[in-house]
Amino acid sequence: MRLNIARPDAIDVLLSRRSVKTRDMVEPGPSDEEMAVILKAGMRVPDHGKLSPWRFFVYSGTAREALADIISDAFCKESQTLSDAQSAKMQRFAVQAPRLVILASCPSREKPIPDWEQHLSAGASAMSMLIAAHMLGYVGQWLTDWPAYSPRLKAHLGLGDADNIAGFLFFGSAGDQPPERPRPDPDSLVQYYRARADLDD
Ligand SMILES: Cc1cc2nc3c(=O)[nH]c(=O)nc-3n(C[C@H](O)[C@H](O)[C@H](O)COP(=O)(O)O)c2cc1C
Incomplete structure (x- = not known):
C-alpha cells in the first residue's frame, strides 16, 4: 500500500x-x-529490536468456559477477599463476550532493549487490535481486572516471571448504541512549542 496518501475516512x-x-x-x-x-x-506495531x-x-x-473454570479456581485459591459476588464475577469473566484474546507481554533477553519498551510494544499491540476490530464493525474492550495478576x-499459559498479562481483549457486537464517555480536554494535556x-520561563 502506498504511503503519503490521506485517508480521511480512516x-x-x-x-x-x-x-x-464487555458484559x-x-x-x-x-x-x-x-x-x-x-x-x-x-x-504490526512498533517493536524496538524486532x-x-x-x-x-x-x-x-x-x-x-474451560478458561472461566481455570480463572474461577485460581480466584478461590489465591484471593484474600472471597465474596460470593466476586466469585460469580470471576466465573463469568471469560465468557462475557463472543471472542477473547489474552495478550501477554513477554520481554525478550535477546537484545539489550529495556523491558519497559517491550511492554509498551504490547500496549501498542492491544490498541491496534481494538482499532482493527472497530474497523471491521465490531466492538472491543481491554480489561485486566484480577485475572491479569493471577500466578x-x-x-x-506457560508465562515466565518476567512476563505479564497485558490484558484481556474482548470482542463482539454492540447490543445498543453505547453512551459516549467524557474525553479529556486536549489543551489540559498538551504543551506546544x-x-x-x-x-x-
Ligand atoms: C491496561 C488497561 C487495563 C484496563 N482494565 C480495565 C478493567 O479491568 N476494568 C475496566 O472497567 N476498565 C479497564 N480498562 C479501561 C477500558 O479498557 C477502557 O479504557 C474504558 O472502558 C473506556 O475506553 P475507551 O476509550 O476505549 O472508550 C483498562 C484499560 C487499560 C489500558
Missing part, C-alpha cells in the same frame, strides 16, 4: 472508536478470518 474511524462494556457485548463476534486480521494488526515480545491466546466457543493463570520564546 481518521473518522479512529476518532469514533470507543470501548463497549454488554452480543453475538456475533469476529469470525476466524476476521480474528486473523485483528491478530495481524496486533503484530523482538516480537508478545503472545496471543485466542478463545471462543466452549474454550471460554496460576500465568502458569497455565512553536518558537524559541515558548521555552522561556
Whole structure:
C-alpha cells in the first residue's frame, strides 16, 4: 500500500472508536478470518529490536468456559477477599463476550532493549487490535481486572516471571448504541512549542 496518501475516512474511524462494556457485548463476534486480521494488526506495531515480545491466546466457543473454570479456581485459591459476588464475577469473566484474546507481554533477553519498551510494544499491540476490530464493525474492550495478576493463570499459559498479562481483549457486537464517555480536554494535556520564546520561563 502506498504511503503519503490521506485517508480521511480512516481518521473518522479512529476518532469514533470507543470501548463497549464487555458484559454488554452480543453475538456475533469476529469470525476466524476476521480474528486473523485483528491478530495481524496486533503484530504490526512498533517493536524496538524486532523482538516480537508478545503472545496471543485466542478463545471462543466452549474454550471460554474451560478458561472461566481455570480463572474461577485460581480466584478461590489465591484471593484474600472471597465474596460470593466476586466469585460469580470471576466465573463469568471469560465468557462475557463472543471472542477473547489474552495478550501477554513477554520481554525478550535477546537484545539489550529495556523491558519497559517491550511492554509498551504490547500496549501498542492491544490498541491496534481494538482499532482493527472497530474497523471491521465490531466492538472491543481491554480489561485486566484480577485475572491479569493471577500466578496460576500465568502458569497455565506457560508465562515466565518476567512476563505479564497485558490484558484481556474482548470482542463482539454492540447490543445498543453505547453512551459516549467524557474525553479529556486536549489543551489540559498538551504543551506546544512553536518558537524559541515558548521555552522561556
Ligand atoms: C491496561 C488497561 C487495563 C484496563 N482494565 C480495565 C478493567 O479491568 N476494568 C475496566 O472497567 N476498565 C479497564 N480498562 C479501561 C477500558 O479498557 C477502557 O479504557 C474504558 O472502558 C473506556 O475506553 P475507551 O476509550 O476505549 O472508550 C483498562 C484499560 C487499560 C489500558
